[in-house]
Amino acid sequence: MGTKTRANARYEAIAKMSSRKIRTFNRPEASNGAVMSIPQYFGCNTFGWDLMSQRLPKDDVQELREVSPSRRKLTPELADKVAYAVKEWAIAKGATHYCHWFQPQTGGTAEKHDAFFSFDKSGGAIDHFTGNELMQQEPDASSFPSGGRRSTFEARGYTAWDATSPMFLMETDNGFTLCIPSIFISYSGEHLDEKTPLLRSITTVSDHAKESLELLGEQNFSHVVSNCGPEQEYFVIDRALYELRPDLVLAGRTVLGAMPPKHQQLSDHYFGSIKQRVVNFMMECEHELYKLGVPCKTRHNEVAPSQCESAPIYEFANIAADHNQLTMEIIRQVAKRHDLVALFHEKPYAGMNGSGKHLNWSLATNTGTNLLDPGDKPHENIRFLYFLTATIKAVHDWSKLLRLSVASAGNDFRLGANEAPPAIMSVFLGQTLSSILEQLGSGEDPTPSETEINLDIARIPVIAKDNTDRNRTSPFAFTGNKFEFRALGSSQSISSPIAYLNTAMAQALKEMNDSLRSIAGGNKPSEKQILEVISKTYKSCKAVCFEGDGYSEEWHQEAESRGLPNLKNTPEALQTLLDEKTRKLLIDHEIFGSGEELDARYNVLIERYNMLKMIEFQSLENLVATHVIPSLSQYLGDVAGSYKSVTDVLGDGATKSQKRDLENLNELLQSMSDSHRQLSDFIHSSAETDDEGKLGDDISNKGLEIAQKLEELSAQAEEKIDDMLWTLPKYREMIFSL
Template sequence: TLGIEQEYFLIDEAFFHARPDLALTGRTLFGHEAAKGQQLEDHYFGSIPGRIRKFMDAFETEAWKLGIPVRTRHNEVAPNQFELASQYEEANLANDHNQLLMFLMQKTAADFKLKVLFHEKPFAGVNGSGKHNNWSLATDTGRNLLSPGKNPKSNLLFLTFFINTIKAFHEHADLLRASIASASNDHRLGANEAPPAIMSVFIGSYLEQLLNDFSSKVGSNKFTPEQKSDLKLNIIKIPPILIDNTDRNRTSPFAFTGNKFEFRSVGSSDNCAAAMIALNTAVAGQLRNFRREVEKYLNKGYEKDEAFYILLKETYKSCRKRVFNGNGYSQEWIKEAASRGLANIANTPDALKAYVSPGSLKLFSDNKILSERELEARYEIKLEKYFKKVQIEARMAGDLALNHIIPVALKYQQMLINNVKGMKEIFPEKDFQKNAKMQIALIEELAERIASIRNDVYAMTEARKKANALCSAHEKAHAYCNEVLPYLTAIRYQTDKIELIVDDEEWTLPKYREILHVY
C-alpha cells in the first residue's frame, strides 16, 4: 500500500512569467535570499491564506469527483509552500492518482492566477519539496503486515516483515538511491530539509532495543521450552502505537513510523513508480530468500518458530549497520556512515549506475520484473534526462547573465559613473576623494563581478561544447555534472551579489521577497 504526501510551492503567475528561469527550468537560477525567509516558522504554523484556501477547495472537489481520496492539507515550512496527502491505497492506484492529481493542481491553479511549482528546490535558502512515500504491506483482506499485533504470534509475523524490509533496503540501498535520483532532487538531498544521500533506516529507540534484546536471547540451536517461553513472554512484546520523542525520523531517508515505512527521499516532481518498483522488488526478493532459508531449517528438523527466531536474528545482525536513529543532517553521521561502510552517493550520474549493477540485474531478473535490456534502457534514459536538464539550466543561466544581469549592472554602473563625474565638477579635489569613495568602490566592484560572470559564462559554454561532443550518455552526464554544473554555482554567486548593489527599480527580475511573500 502507498500513501503519498505531495509538497509544492504556489506563486502568483505574473511572477512566474516574469522569471524565464522558473518558466524553462522550474527553479530560480539566480536570486538572493530575502531578509525574511522561514526562520520565524510563521507560515508553517499559520493559517492557510484565503486565496490559497479557495484554490485547495477547488482542486480537492475535482479530485473527489475523480475518485482521488485527498485527505490532508496544510502549510509547509517555506513561505508559499504547502502539502497535501491522500488516503493510502494499493500502490499502483495511489501512484496513478498522484500523477493525475499533479495535473489537476496545475490546471486548477490557472483559474486563480497561480502557478504550482513541483520542482524539488525552486528557491535557494528555504526548504525544498519532497514526495514522502508512506509504504506498507497488506494482505488482500486489508491486514497491515507492518502493524504490531496483540500477542506473540502476531508480533512474530510483524517482526518477520519488519526485519526483512530492513534487510531488503540494506542489500539494495544503492538501487533505492538510484530510484530517487534526478537533477532536481540533487539540489534537495543532503540539505537541512531533506534526508541525506546516505541510505539509512530509522526504527526508533524502542524497536532498536527490542531487536538487540531479541538478538542476544536467540541462539543458533534448537530451543529449550524455557527459552521459548522467555522469548514469547518477555521479548515479543510491542505496543500498538510506537512513539519516538526525538523526532529524528524526519532526517532519515527510510523511517518506520508506527505501522509503515516512510520513504522520504522521493522528490516532489517524481513519478513514484521508480521508487516503488525498486522497493517492492527488493522486498519481494528478500522474502523469497528468507522463505528458502526457513525451509532449510525445517528440513533439518527445526520447528517453525525456532527457524523463524534464528533466521530473524541472523537477518537483523547482517543489516544492523543500516539502522541509524540519530540526526541524519549532522556531519558526525557522514563520518560514522563512512566508518560503517555505507555509501554516500552525492550526485545522480554516480547513483544511476546501480540500475545496471550485477546485484540489480539479478534481483529484477530473478523476480521476473525487468530484463537486463529494460534496466539498461532506464539507465540510459535517466542519464539523458539528467544531462539535458543541466544543459537547459546552463543555457538559461548564460542567457539571463548576458541579456539581463550584465546589461542592468552596466546601466547602474554608468549611473554611478555619471554621479562621480558630477561630484568631481562641484567638489574640491580633497572633498571629492572623500565623498565619492563609496561610488568608486561600487563601480570597481561591479566591474570585477561583471567580468567574472562574463568569463564564467564563456567558460561554461566551452565546457558544454566539450560535453556535447562526447559519445555516450554516461560520459555526457558526468561531464555536465563535474564540468558544467560548478559554473552555475559560480555565476549565481556573482549575480546575487550584484542584485544587492543595483537600484531596485532597475532590476528586471522579480526578487525572492516579492515572489515568496505575495499570495
C-alpha cells in the first residue's frame, strides 16, 4: 500500500468521526415514570451494608462489620449465611456467574468466572453457592507476575474474600456477574497482589494511631481508618483515529508527533465548557458508577484539549482503591459505546500536559473524627498538630519510599516536567500552619490567622478562607483537612502508594509515641510534654517542608543542600526496595513477610518498566521504518522530480532555493536512517541482557536518549512532508476533533 493510499485512510477516519451521531442514554425511571435522582439508585448493584441488613440477621451484620478492625476470623457459619444471601440477591438481579475480583501486580484487575450451578444428589440442576466458594477460589497463578518466586509450572494460587470491601454486580447487555473483592496469594502464602500490602498497612497505621490518641487522652473510638479520594485524569480520542496509531494501541502513548501551533497554551480548555459528545460520555460513566456505589462527585475539562478529570467523594482507603479500579474500567467500557477510547497513560502526547492521579489522604477514627482537621483554631488543636507533625516526619524519613510508590515508566515523563511535582518529595503546609509550627519550635504561643475574605461587593458573600493556599508544584500538599499526594501517575493502582504512606505514617507515630512515653515517664502526658514532642519532631524534619515553586531550578539546588533525595527515574527509585532501612520498615510492620517477598516485588517492577520501555522503543522503530521514512522518501522523490523539471526548463540559477530544500530533506532522511539504526541496535543488544537491573539503567541512561533523538527527527519530518503523504493521525486531529 502506497503512502498516499494510507494517508487517505487518515482522511477517511476524520470524515467518519465528523459524521458520528452523539450518543445518549436513558436514565433510570421510577415506577411513576419520573427520572430517578442519584440517591434513589446509588449502589443498586452493590451488596453493601444496607442491603446486608435487609437480608441477614442484625447480629451477623454486626459480626461482619467487626471482622476487620477486631482481627476476628471469619467463621464458616457466617460465610455460609452471607453466601446464601448474596447468591439469592445476585440471581434475582439476573446473575448467572460469580468471580473473585483481585488486583495482581499488573496495575489492573483479574477475574475467573464460575456459574451458580451444580447438581443435586438425584442429578438435577440447582443454583449453588457456598461459604467455601465465597471465601476462597483457585485461579491459575502461573502467568501472573511473581518476581521469580515461582516457576511457571507451579500453577496453584488462591484468592480469598476481602470482607471489608462490598461485593458488586458487573453488568453487560447479557446479564450480570457477581464480583467478590479478594486478595491473591501463592500456594506457599506469599502475596501476588496489590491489595494484601494495603490491608496490612491499614491495620498497622490504625494500631499506632490508636496508641497516639490514647496518649493524647482521646476516648470513645475503637480503631482508626485511612480515608482516600483519588482524582482521576485521562484523555479521550475518537476510536477511528486511535486505530490508525499503532503506538497508542500497543504502548498507550504516541511515540512520535509534531506539536500543532495551538494546543494548551491559551489556557482555554481548563475548566472550560465540556463538549457535548464528551459530557454525554462522562454522564453515562457517572451513571454506571453510581449503580456500583462509586461516589463520583466532580467532572471537568483538564489543562490539555481532550483531557478530562473525574473525582470521587472521600471514603475508606481499601474501598477507594477498589473503586478507582472500577472507575478506570467503567470509563474504558463506556468510551467504547461512544466510539471513543480513554487513554490513561501519563503522557499520551509529548509536549502537552500529562495525566496524574492526585490522592487525597487522611486518617479518621471509626466514629468519624478527621485527625487532620485543624478546626477553627488549629493553633490550639493539639491532636491535629500531633498528627500533622507525624505526617511531616513520615514524608521526611521515608521520602524514598514514597517516591518509589509512584515510580513507573509512564510517570517518568511527568515528574519534574513543569506540569507535575518534581521527583523530590517535599511537604507544603501553607503560611498559617508553617507559622504555627515555627512559633511552637521557638517557644512562642501560636497566633490565629485571618479566616475570611471580604470583597465588599454587593450580593457577593464573605468568602471563608482556608488555612492554606494550594501549591500545585508540591508532591505532598496540605489542602485544608487532608493531604494531597500529587505525584501519582494516572494509570497506576493507588494501592501501593496508600500502603507505603500508611506504613511511613505508622512508623512516624510509633517513634513520636515512644518519645512521648519516655518524657512522661509512665504518667499521663501533659499538654506541655505533648507540645515538646511536636516541637522537637518538627525541628528534626522541617527540611522537607517547602512553600515555594517546586518547578524552579533553585529548589532542586536547595533540596540537595537540605539533604533531600532526588530519584530522577524509575530504575533509580526501585533501588529503594533493596535498601536495608526500607526492608526493615516493611517487614517490621508486616507489610511484607520477608526479604524474599521484597526481592520479588523489585523484580516485578523492574521487569515491568523494562518491558514497557521496550514496547515503546519497538513501536517507534516500527513506525519510523514503515511510516515516516517511506513518507519522507516519497516526498523527497517528489521534490527531486520537481527540481529536475524546473531545472530542465529554467536552468540551475532559477532553482537555488529548491536545491537547498532538497539537500535539507536528504540530510534529514540520512539523519533519521542513522538514528533509526542506532535504536534498532539498542533493541537487539538489549534482548541479550539477562540482568534486569542493568537493562533498566541502560534504558534510562542510553535508550531514552536515542529514542528522543529519533522522535525529534520524526517531528521535523512531519512538519515538512506534504500532508497528503503523512499517514499517521496528527496531534491537531487527535486532540481537537471531539
